[in-house]
C-alpha cells in the first residue's frame with residue numbers, strides 16, 4: 192500500500208509501503224492513486240514528496256504479479272497523473288529506484304537521491320522494457336546515448352552517476368527524504384512546465400539514424416537471440432523520432448510482444464531461481480533458515496595456479512585476510528607479481544580504490560595454521576589432494592574448515608583423510624574464479640550443516656551465486672556436461688563437422704559451441720580426466736566401446752596428435768598461432784574425420800540442425816532429471832542456476848530444466864525414446880525415471896517438481 196500524511200509546511204508525504212523493496216503491487220498502485228487524489232483535492236497541500244518505507248524508494252513492478260492476470264490501477268496513467276499535478280512533486284530516492292520505481296520518479300517534477308542509491312531500468316534483464324513511459328522519458332532527460340546504454344543493459348547506477356547524467360537534480364550523503372521535504376517547501380509556486388518530461392523534446396545527437404543503427408548492430412551481437420534488448424532499441428528509436436504519445440504507443444506495442452514471449456517468462460524464472468538457490472536444503476533436513484553459519488575473516492589458498500590466484504583475489508575482494516601458499520618457487524614468484532595487479536584491477540572494475548582484504552604469500556603449509564578456512568586448489572589429482580588434506584588436518588586449528596576446489600573428485604574420500612570430516616566441503620569455482628559468478632558448494636555425506644552454511648555464506652560475500660549440490664562424479668554441472676559433449680563427438684563420427692555442431696549450439700544462444708569451448712579450455716584437460724578414469728591412455732584398446740558403453744576416441748586422438756586447442760594453435764579449428772583466438776575451420780580435421788570414419792566403417796550422413804540440438808540438449812537435460820532423482824540437486828532451479836551462471840546457458844532460455852518444461856516434457860521424453868531406439872548403446876539417452884513420472888503426472892509446471900520428487904521419494908518410487 193501507500194500512506195498519505197500531511198506534514199508541517201503543507202507538504203504531503205506519500206510513502207510506498209511493501210517490504211522488502213516496496214514493489215509496485217496492485218495494492219501499492221491503488222494506494223498511490225488515492226494519495227495523489229488527496230493531494231490534488233486538499234487545498235492545504237502545496238507540494239508533494241514521494242518516498243519508500245525503510246530507506247528503499249522502490250524496486251519496480253511486482254515481478255510476482257507478471258505470472259497472473261493484471262489487476263489494480265495501471266502504472267502509466269498513474270505516472271501521468273503525477274506529472275500533470277499542478278503542485279510540485281519531488282521523489283526522495285533512498286536505497287533503490289529500479290524499473291517502474293525509476294519510471295515513477297521520472298514522472299515526478301524533481302528527483303533528489305542519496306549518493307549511494309541504486310538507480311536503473313533493469314526490465315531488459317527480465318525480458319521486458321520500461322513500459323511505464325521509461326523509454327520515452329529517460330532520453331528526454333538524460334539524452335539518447337545514455338538512455339540507450341542504461342535501458343539496453345539494465346545496469347544499475349549510483350546516485351552520484353545519476354547526477355552526472357542529469358537523471359537526478361541533487362544528491363546527498365545525508366537523508367534524501369529530509370532534503371526533499373525542505374526542497375518541496377521551497378519550490379511552491381514555481382512553474383512546472385519545463386519539469387514535465389513527457390512534454391520536452393528528446394535530447395538527441397544530430398546523426399540519430401547512424402547512432403541507432405550502430406547501436407542495434409552491437410545489441411544484436413551481444414543479445415545472442417534475446418528479444419528484449421532489440422525491442423528496447425526499437426522503443427528508443429520511437430522516442431527519438433516520434434511525438435511522445437506515439438512513442439508511448441510503440442513502447443506498449445513492443446512490451447506486449449515481449450510480455451507474451453517465452454523469453455520474458457524464462458528470464459523472470461531465472462531471477463527467482465537465483466534467489467531460490469540461496470534458500471538451500473540438505474537431505475538431512477538442515478536448511479538455510481535453521482542453521483547458523485560462522486563468519487570467516489581469515490582464509491588460505493593452497494596452490495597458486497590459475498584457479499588458486501583467482502580464488503585468492505575473490506577472497507580478498509570479499510574483505511578477507513588471505514594467506515596464499517605455493518610450494519613451487521617459480522609459480523610463487525609469478526603469483527607474487529600477478530596477483531596484486533589482478534586484485535587492483537578487479538577492485539577498480541568494482542569501483543573500489545583498494546581491495547578491502549589483503550593477500551600475503553608464502554611457501555610453507557605451516558603458515559596456514561591459524562586461518563579459519565583453507566581452500567585447496569592444487570592440481571586435479573586425487574593422490575595429491577589426499578596427501579594435502581592429511582597434512583592440513585595435522586597443521587590447522589581443530590575448527591578450521593577444509594575446502595577443496597575440485598571439479599569432480601570425491602569429497603567424502605578427502606574428508607575421510609582428515610580428523611574432521613564434518614568440516615570438509617567442496618568449493619567448485621569456475622575460471623576465472625574472481626569473475627565467474629557460479630560456485631558449486633559440494634556437500635559430502637559427513638559435511639556438517641554449519642560447514643555448508645558457512646561456505647554458502649562465504650560464497651555470497653564473494654558475490655557468487657552459490658548452489659549446494661551433492662557429492663557425485665562431476666557434481667551437477669560437469670556431470671550433465673559429459674553426455675552433452677559425448678553426443679557432440681558421436682555426431683562427428685556420424686557425419687557432422689565441428690563448426691556445424693557449434694553453429695547450432697551458438698544459434699541456440701551458447702556463447703561458444705562445444706568444440707570451440709574445448710579448444711579454449713584445452714583438449715588435454717578432458718584427456719587427463721578420461722585417463723584417470725581408465726578410459727584412455729597407453730594400454731587401453733582403441734575401440735569405440737569402453738567400459739561397456741559406446742565411446743568416441745576422437746578427442747583422445749586429436750589430443751595425442753598434439754592438437755590441444757588454442758594453446759597449440761590447432762585443435763578442432765585452426766588459429767593464427769599458439770594462443771590465437773580466432774577459430775577457422777581446418778581442412779586437416781575434415782581429412783582426419785574421413786580417415787577415422789573409413790577405419791571404423793562409419794558412413795557419413797547429412798545431419799539436420801534439429802537432430803544436433805536435440806541430441807546434445809536432451810541428453811544433458813536427461814542427466815539433469817537423473818540428478819534430481821538421485822537427490823544431488825534440491826530442485827530444478829539449482830540446476831538451472833548452475834547452467835546459467837557457470838556454463839553459458841542462455842539466460843533468456845531459463846536453464847536446461849526450464850527449457851525442458853517449455854519444450855514440453857512429453858516431447859522431450861518422446862525424443863529421448865526415439866534417439867535411444869536409434870542408438871541403444873548410448874546409456875545417457877535412456878529416459879530417466881523422474882522424467883517418465885513427471886510426464887505420467889501430467890507434466891506439472893516446474894515450480895511443482897520439488898513437491899512431486901519429495902512425494903515420490905517418500906513412496907520410494909524414485
Ligand SMILES: CCC/C=C/C(=O)SCCNC(=O)CCNC(=O)[C@H](O)C(C)(C)COP(=O)([O-])OP(=O)([O-])OC[C@H]1O[C@@H](n2cnc3c(N)ncnc32)[C@H](O)[C@@H]1OP(=O)([O-])[O-]
Nearest residue numbers: 212214250251252253254255289290291313321322323466
Ligand atoms: C509496465 C511495467 C513496467 C515496469 C516493469 C518493472 O518494474 S520490472 C521490475 C524491475 N525491477 C527489478 O528488476 C528489480 C529486481 N530486484 C533486484 O534487482 C533486487 O531484488 C534488489 C536490487 C531490488 C534488492 O536486492 P537484495 O539483494 O537486497 O534482495 P533480494 O534480491 O534477495 O530481494 C529480496 C526479496 O525481494 C524480492 N523482490 C525484489 N525485487 C522484486 C520485485 N521487483 N518484485 C517482486 N519481488 C521482488 C526478491 O524476490 C526477494 O524475495 P524473497 O526471496 O525474499 O522471497
